[in-house]
Amino acid sequence: MLIAIAVILSLVFIGWLIWRAVKKKTILAHTVMYGLSILAGIYTLAFFLSMDIELIIKVIVCIVLGICLIVLATYLQRRHLTTKS
Numbered sequence: 001m002l003i004a005i006a007v008i009l010s011l012v013f014i015g016w017l018i019w020r021a022v023k024k025k026t027i028l029a030h031t032v033m034y035g036l037s038i039l040a041g042i043y044t045l046a047f048f049l050s051m052d053i054e055l056i057i058k059v060i061v062c063i064v065l066g067i068c069l070i071v072l073a074t075y076l077q078r079r080h081l082t083t084k085s
Contacts, residue, residue, distance in 0.1 A: 006042040013039060 013035050020027050048056055 003043075003046045006039060006046055009042065010039055 017027065017032070048059075051059070
């Protein structure tokens with residue numbers, strides 16, 4: 001059901017963009033990105049709700065581990081740049 005809503009909303013969003021282009025009205029970049037973010041969130045929610053609990057936990061652990069590694073790499077890179085200059 002949630003995937004069907006997401007597909008319908010995607011089509012409505014694309015139709016709205018086409019309608020704005022045909023009417024030659026301005027389309028702001030942040031409006032388009034906001035719409036795409038909402039659609040991506042709906043698809044992600046539908047994807048996660050279709051998973052088993054064990055798989056959801058594995059995905060969340062991988063995301064958290066990735067965030068930790070990115071923060072560590074940023075910290076090490078900044079420390080290296082400050083000691084270099």
